[in-house]
Amino acid sequence: MNENIWILTSANAVTIATTLILAALGALFTERSGVLNLGVEGILLTSAISSFLAADSTGSIWIGLVVGTVVGSLLSSIHATLTVILRANQIVSGLALVIFGTGLANFLGKPAEGRTVTTIIEPIRLGPLSDIPVIGPILFTQDIITFGTIAFAVACAWFLFRTRPGLELRATGDDPATVDAQGLSVSGIRIRYTMFGGALIGLGGSWHMLAQSAAWHQAATTNGIGWIALALVVFAGWHPVRLIFGAILFGFCLRLPFTLQAEQITFIPSAFMQMLPYLATLIALIALSRPGSKNLRGAPKALGNPFVRDER
Amino acid sequence: MKKFWKLAATAAAASLIVAACGGSDSASDTTSAPAAKTDLKVAVVYIGTTEDKGWSYQHEQGILQLEQELGLEVKRVENIKDDATSEATFEQLAADGYQLIFATSFGYGTPMARVATKNPEACMQWATGAKFLLTKAGGGEYADFDALPTNMGTYFGAAEEARYLSGIAAGKATKNGKIGYVAAFPIPEVLRGINAFTLGARSVNPEATVQVTWTKTWFDPTLEKQASESLLDAGVDVLGMHQDTTAPGVAAQAKGAKWVGYNSDAAEAAPEAWLTAPTWNWGPFYVKTAKAVAAGTCPTDEAYGTMADGMVTLGSFGKSVAADTQSMIEEKKAAIIDGSFAPFTGPINKQDGSAWLKAGEKAELGFLLGDMTFFVEGVVGSAKG
Numbered sequence: 001m002n003e004n005i006w007i008l009t010s011a012n013a014v015t016i017a018t019t020l021i022l023a024a025l026g027a028l029f030t031e032r033s034g035v036l037n038l039g040v041e042g043i044l045l046t047s048a049i050s051s052f053l054a055a056d057s058t059g060s061i062w063i064g065l066v067v068g069t070v071v072g073s074l075l076s077s078i079h080a081t082l083t084v085i086l087r088a089n090q091i092v093s094g095l096a097l098v099i100f101g102t103g104l105a106n107f108l109g110k111p112a113e114g115r116t117v118t119t120i121i122e123p124i125r126l127g128p129l130s131d132i133p134v135i136g137p138i139l140f141t142q143d144i145i146t147f148g149t150i151a152f153a154v155a156c157a158w159f160l161f162r163t164r165p166g167l168e169l170r171a172t173g174d175d176p177a178t179v180d181a182q183g184l185s186v187s188g189i190r191i192r193y194t195m196f197g198g199a200l201i202g203l204g205g206s207w208h209m210l211a212q213s214a215a216w217h218q219a220a221t222t223n224g225i226g227w228i229a230l231a232l233v234v235f236a237g238w239h240p241v242r243l244i245f246g247a248i249l250f251g252f253c254l255r256l257p258f259t260l261q262a263e264q265i266t267f268i269p270s271a272f273m274q275m276l277p278y279l280a281t282l283i284a285l286i287a288l289s290r291p292g293s294k295n296l297r298g299a300p301k302a303l304g305n306p307f308v309r310d311e312r
Numbered sequence: 313m314k315k316f317w318k319l320a321a322t323a324a325a326a327s328l329i330v331a332a333c334g335g336s337d338s339a340s341d342t343t344s345a346p347a348a349k350t351d352l353k354v355a356v357v358y359i360g361t362t363e364d365k366g367w368s369y370q371h372e373q374g375i376l377q378l379e380q381e382l383g384l385e386v387k388r389v390e391n392i393k394d395d396a397t398s399e400a401t402f403e404q405l406a407a408d409g410y411q412l413i414f415a416t417s418f419g420y421g422t423p424m425a426r427v428a429t430k431n432p433e434a435c436m437q438w439a440t441g442a443k444f445l446l447t448k449a450g451g452g453e454y455a456d457f458d459a460l461p462t463n464m465g466t467y468f469g470a471a472e473e474a475r476y477l478s479g480i481a482a483g484k485a486t487k488n489g490k491i492g493y494v495a496a497f498p499i500p501e502v503l504r505g506i507n508a509f510t511l512g513a514r515s516v517n518p519e520a521t522v523q524v525t526w527t528k529t530w531f532d533p534t535l536e537k538q539a540s541e542s543l544l545d546a547g548v549d550v551l552g553m554h555q556d557t558t559a560p561g562v563a564a565q566a567k568g569a570k571w572v573g574y575n576s577d578a579a580e581a582a583p584e585a586w587l588t589a590p591t592w593n594w595g596p597f598y599v600k601t602a603k604a605v606a607a608g609t610c611p612t613d614e615a616y617g618t619m620a621d622g623m624v625t626l627g628s629f630g631k632s633v634a635a636d637t638q639s640m641i642e643e644k645k646a647a648i649i650d651g652s653f654a655p656f657t658g659p660i661n662k663q664d665g666s667a668w669l670k671a672g673e674k675a676e677l678g679f680l681l682g683d684m685t686f687f688v689e690g691v692v693g694s695a696k697g
Contacts, residue, residue, distance in 0.1 A: 008545040012538075045691035111365035116562060116581055215533055215558060215581070217364070223534040261525040262492075266694055 009252065009259045011138045015212065015252035017244070018146045019044075019222075021153055022204030023229035024236070024243050029196035030076070032160065033190045034173040034302040037079050038094025041226030042101020043198055045206035047072045049109040051206030052117060052216050061121055065145075072202015073195045075101060080194040084187050087306040098226075105218070112216045119146060121211040130232045145207050154237060156240040169193060173300030176307040186307045199228075226279060228254075235280075237298040253277040343656075352606045353385040354378070355410040357401055359394050359417040360531055364557030366575040367530075371416045371439070374594030381599050382606070394419025403429040406434045412605045414438060414598070421446060422453060428461035434608035437601060440501070441466035442681060443614055452576030463610045465599055469624045471501075472508035472680070473648050476655035477626050477641050478552070478572045479512020481587040482520075484637045485570040486513075486550045488697030489520045492543030494553040494560045496530055498697035500684040502554050505590075507688045508655045509552050509572070514690045516640070523548055524693030533559040544569055550587070561585050570632065586630035588641075593625050601608035615675070621647045656680060663687040663695070 030037045047068035055064025063076055079097055082088040123305045129140040160166040168189060171179045176186040208222060228250055235250075237244035257273035260266070350584070362372035368390075374448050375386050392398050393578035394417035402424050406695065411583045416439045425446050428436040441588050446460055454460050482491050491513055496502050510522040536555050540563035543551065550570040553560045561582035564571040571582055573589035597617060604611050617623020626645065629638050647653035658669030663686060669675060687695045 005542070005545045005547075009542070012541065012545075109363070110363070113361050114365035114369070114558070116558065215365075217531070217533045217557060218361075218531045220534060223532065249537070255538055255542065258525055258539045259545070261539075261693070262523065262542040262546035264523075264692065 004091055005259060007137050008135055009255050011141065012255050013248050013251035014142060015136060015146060016254055017247035018142075018149050018227055019204045019208040019212070020229055020232055020247040020250055020288050021149050022207065023201045023226060024232040024247060025156060025240060026072075026197035026200030026204065027230055028197070028231045028236075028240065028243065029156075029169070029193045029200065031303055032169050033143060033193040034118055034176060034186075034300055034305065034307070035080070035083055035190050035296070036074060036090045036094060036304045037194060037197065038091060038098070038099060038230065039075070039079055039097025040229050041222060041224065042098040042105075043075045043201045044101075044208065044222045044226045045074055045105035045157050046101045046108070046207030047202035048209035048221050049105045049112065049216060050202060052112060052209050053108065053117075055117060055210055056115070061117070061210045064210055065203060068206025068209070069199045069202045072205065073199040074176075075203070076198025077195050080191040083306065084190045084194070085110065087308065090304050090306070093133055103199075105183055109216050114217065116215040117210055121207070123189070133160050143211055145203075145211065146209060150244055153244050160240065173302055177244045180307070180309060190307075201229075204229075215243045231278075234299075238300065239298060248275050249280065253262060253280055292310060352382070352384060352412060352602060353387075353408075353410045354384060354412045354414075354602055355389065355405045356414040357392050357398065357405075357416065357420065358388065358390045359419075360556065361390050362388065364531065364556050365558055365578055365581070368416065368556070370576045370592045371414075371594050374592075374596075374598045375414075377595030378598040378602055380609075382602055391418075391658060392419075398509070399423035399426055402436075403538075404432075406431040411612075412602060413437065415633045419470055425452075425454070425461055425464060428464040432461075432463055434463060435601075435605045436464040437460070437611075438464065438466045439470045441614075444682070462612060465601075465610070465612045465615065467601075467615040467617070469592065470619070471590050471592075471624055472504050472655050473619045474624050474626045475505045475508035476512035476515075477645055477648075478588050478590055479509040480516050480641050480644065481629070481633055481637060482509065482550045482552060482570070482572050483513030483515065483517035484634065485587055485632065486517065486520055486548075486549065488549055490546075490548040491520055491522045491550045491552065492540070492546075492548035493522050493691075494536055494539050494543065494551060494555065495524050495526050496554040497528060498526065498685075498695060500680070500682060503687065503695055504680055504684045505554055506552075506691060507684065510688055510690045511655055511660065513552060516637075520690065522691050523553070524687075524691060525683055526697045527555065527695075528697065529555060531556045533557045536560060537563050540564065541567075551585075558582065570630075573627065579628055579630060583630070584632075588629050589627040591625045591627045593622055596621075596624055618648075619645065633660060661689040663689055663691055665689060 023044060027037060027040055029132045050071040051064035051068030054067035055061045079093050082093045109174060123141050123143045126140040130136045172186055172189045180186050232243060232246050232250060235246045254278040276279060327657055356375050358368045360368045379386055389401055392401050398420050406427050412435045414437045418440045421438050421441045424436050424438055443460055443466060444450040447454050447456055493506055495506060497530050506524060513520045513522060525543050527535045527539045529535055537559035540551055540560040544567045551560045551564045552572045553574055558581035560576045561571040561573055565582035565585035569585060570587050571585040572587050576591055579586040601611055654674050656675035658673040659671040660669040662668045
């Protein structure tokens, strides 16, 4: 309890980062297939309340996590249907999903307003690893989902860049016509990864609710974290491992204003501190967009463009 | 449907006749509120939802009491932002013939006053408001007090009395003398609360400090939880708070610390951490006001409830509050109620150690409401936010 506040702040940054990594990974997979899903915030909220209601009625947080994940996947299937099959504008559909998801979450959550989850996912200590000074409490005293998420993100990098399905996914986002010529279904791949991405976002929302949030309180529950996740994907240059570090940095920035206040460090205005995560996004974007850093950028070339075979 | 049953149940408690026709449609109004005692049309406007377990929830309890005692249905309008856009809501309610309208947030003042001027037959009541703020001198639109609408009153209460008492519980509960306070906005109402809380804590624990962290929110559980955790990380072992949520309590409980809530008795949110909380009882005011309006007069004074009249109350004690602490608090409470004690009674120094009130000197109410822009001795942090 009396550990150094900076160590505790860093540990919390890793915790906050878990939702960010999951949501951003979901967006990353979706975007790597060439589909831009701006509906992250709406999916996070709807998954959060679904997982809450499921965990609350069954008493099992694990059922809650599964329900939230499935709901995330279902919601993004709406987006996939609209944009891939019906070729609607991806930005409009994504924004509509935010509004729909927020409204749906508020509707479902009305009876649960202000209620707290009774059981939360407890952090586990990894034996002697947790006792290492500084690093122990930061990295090795987290919950199982946090550990799993970081390992999963690393595995995703391997999948994307070292496996054939990963190559197919990247190719679909970069040059769908070539994938089509190979005899693969562009629409199939896009729908699959949009739904898979939605499932990851849903898991992120569920975990955020069940392990972190104090109580269900409408839109305040996720607090715009879905938008930060979208920026994070750009920040990380569509690379899963860079995304881990970016998420921890963002998590640190989100917590920093309160740490500074608690430590009586007041020479920096708190309004400036609250701006930091967004400022970091801007700086990252400028750095990534400067001439000569094209290889860093990594944006899928066909991102946001519906694939129509005749218009190749 | 839920609202239907809630309304039906409330009506049934008042009178069986009302129950028979009382629940036809909660949204429409003209036919569904038969004259059990009165056919007064009452509406209430909330900034959040009635289930926030905080500010709006507590007002809703008062509204339920009003419905029960007067046998009528109150129209509720939830999730209305307390800015200029709320004028349309008040305009609509007035146009629909509501004779008594309660507005439960600070920012509703000016929009409500405009509608009040245009609809002299309706009676408007503004919670947490102050008429001074509607005048030019206070930054409002009206030339002076005489120009204000004559059908609008304000209501609020001396939460600082209960804050002081809850501070005693906090001062007794802290082991290392470090208390934290998750504060909302740096305005007199909040500063008054922090100062009263600190004075209470230091009355039993002279070395105790109250460390303040601002969230600049009324209702943001995520930020409020993070602010709480940072304070706990910095080593405080008791938390006080001002916002409308229970997030600080959950954070405190997770770290084995104690918690003083606000607005409603929310012990069940964090039973291990719960000490007590300053709470509100709006029911009697709502009943009294509705009865006055039904009798043909609109109360236009600036009602300021106290512990003595029961608008301000103290919540239940947590199990960790020792019996002698409880009786000490009860004693002080009795002294506040009979008027022999007031929280802001000198000698009190300001945060920098300079004298504010001389021994035995009591702060004026007007000063507390408008001019309390500083911290007292013992508070750590900036009063400017």
